[in-house]
Amino acid sequence: MDGPDRLRLLERAVTASTNSIVISDPNQPDYPLVYVNPAFERTTGYASEEVLGRNCRFLQDEDRDQPALGELRTAVREGRHCTVVLRNYRKDGTLFWNELSIYPVRDEEGRMTSFVGVQNDITERIRADEILSEIRRAERRRIARDLHDIVLQDLSGALQSLRLTHLQAKRSGTSLDFEEELGALGRASSGLRSAIYDLRREKERPFLESVESLVELNQQATPEREIRLVVEEGFDVGLSGKESVELLRVLQEALTNVRRHSAARNVEVGLRTEDEAILIEVADDGRGFDRGSGRAGVGLSAMRERVEGLGGEIEVSSRPGRGTEVKVRIHPGGGTPDPGRL
Numbered sequence: 010m011d012g013p014d015r016l017r018l019l020e021r022a023v024t025a026s027t028n029s030i031v032i033s034d035p036n037q038p039d040y041p042l043v044y045v046n047p048a049f050e051r052t053t054g055y056a057s058e059e060v061l062g063r064n065c066r067f068l069q070d071e072d073r074d075q076p077a078l079g080e081l082r083t084a085v086r087e088g089r090h091c092t093v094v095l096r097n098y099r100k101d102g103t104l105f106w107n108e109l110s111i112y113p114v115r116d117e118e119g120r121m122t123s124f125v126g127v128q129n130d131i132t133e134r135i136r137a138d139e140i141l142s143e144i145r146r147a148e149r150r151r152i153a154r155d156l157h158d159i160v161l162q163d164l165s166g167a168l169q170s171l172r173l174t175h176l177q178a179k180r181s182g183t184s185l186d187f188e189e190e191l192g193a194l195g196r197a198s199s200g201l202r203s204a205i206y207d208l209r210r211e212k213e214r215p216f217l218e219s220v221e222s223l224v225e226l227n228q229q230a231t232p233e234r235e236i237r238l239v240v241e242e243g244f245d246v247g248l249s250g251k252e253s254v255e256l257l258r259v260l261q262e263a264l265t266n267v268r269r270h271s272a273a274r275n276v277e278v279g280l281r282t283e284d285e286a287i288l289i290e291v292a293d294d295g296r297g298f299d300r301g302s303g304r305a306g307v308g309l310s311a312m313r314e315r316v317e318g319l320g321g322e323i324e325v326s327s328r329p330g331r332g333t334e335v336k337v338r339i340h341p342g343g344g345t346p347d348p349g350r351l
């Protein structure tokens with residue numbers, strides 16, 4: 010294809026693109042726009058003759074206090090590519106979320122001849138995310154209310170009558186003793202209170218903080234067993250909300266299995282990273298089990314399903330009398346769990 014044909018083809022592609030594409034001139038003061046494609050006119054409502062010669066910042070209107078602007082300004086100054094998300098305004102004043110990528114174009118000598126901007130209107134995606142978060146928040150509030158108004162009230166009622174019976178039994182000199190039951194119920198109600206408190210907190214908590222409180226809750230529920238959390242120094246993970254929720258459930262299931270079946274005295278929960286993957290290990294020194302005994306299936310298939318839904322792997326090793334170790338490995342962003350299970 011010769012030069013003019015190639016150019017015509019490129020022009021047609023840019024004109025037909027559903028993404029807004031603009032070109033600004035870095036060799037004129039304040040980088041004025043020298044080209045905008047029809048998609049830009051459709052998205053913003055401005056005709057090209059209204060905007061050519063102006064710097065594209067007019068799309069921000071008065072909304073100039075945006076953290077992403079700092080990054081964009083530096084990239085423009087240094088003639089670098091960058092992608093940012095900005096609040097922009099159409100000609101009719103309505104807000105749209107603009108995912109903007111800018112690309113410097115250079116000649117053979119490396120001089121910048123133009124700056125190309127590709128704009129993607131992601132307003133729908135942001136709205137859908139906001140709606141989803143609102144649904145999640147409402148669901149958390151509802152669960153917290155039910156737990157508080159129904160379960161906690163019942164539990165407190167039972168605890169009080171048991172306390173009374175215990176006192177009466179002691180006074181009458183009978184050998185009935187509810188010390189242990191009272192302790193367990195007391196721990197259950199304080200665990201429930203802190204779970205309700207967590208549910209009511211509006212902001213989702215960072216993964217590590219949630220693991221810490223999960224381990225603490227399990228420790229409170231079984232004080233006879235030592236549960237240690239060992240976190241690798243600098244452990245910092247960028248998990249999506251769904252990934253955190255699924256992993257916390259897997260961890261809770263592993264700890265429930267320890268409580269129900271292991272009779273372990275010590276449990277260690279380990280968190281570390283290995284080549285971009287996250288490793289969660291739960292090891293106990295309990296009675297273990299024989300893989301052929303059928304016990305291997307207890308609670309495991311649900312955990313396996315969750316981990317595999319995240320594109321991860323789970324490995325369980327155990328021998329009678331030698332404890333059990335559950336190892337979960339996932340690559341953040343590596344899978345899409347079924348939202349129906351959340």
Ligand SMILES: Cc1cc2nc3c(=O)[nH]c(=O)nc-3n(C[C@H](O)[C@H](O)[C@H](O)COP(=O)(O)O)c2cc1C
Pocket residue numbers: 031032033040064065066067068069078081082085095097107109111112124125126127128
């Ligand atoms: C090619 C190109 C396209 C741009 N497109 C937009 C845009 O669509 N919306 C926007 O708010 N800013 C856009 N900008 C950024 C502004 O022009 C400006 O660089 C930014 O507001 C930061 O500089 P300032 O603080 O001087 O305004 C674009 C910049 C370049 C170089």
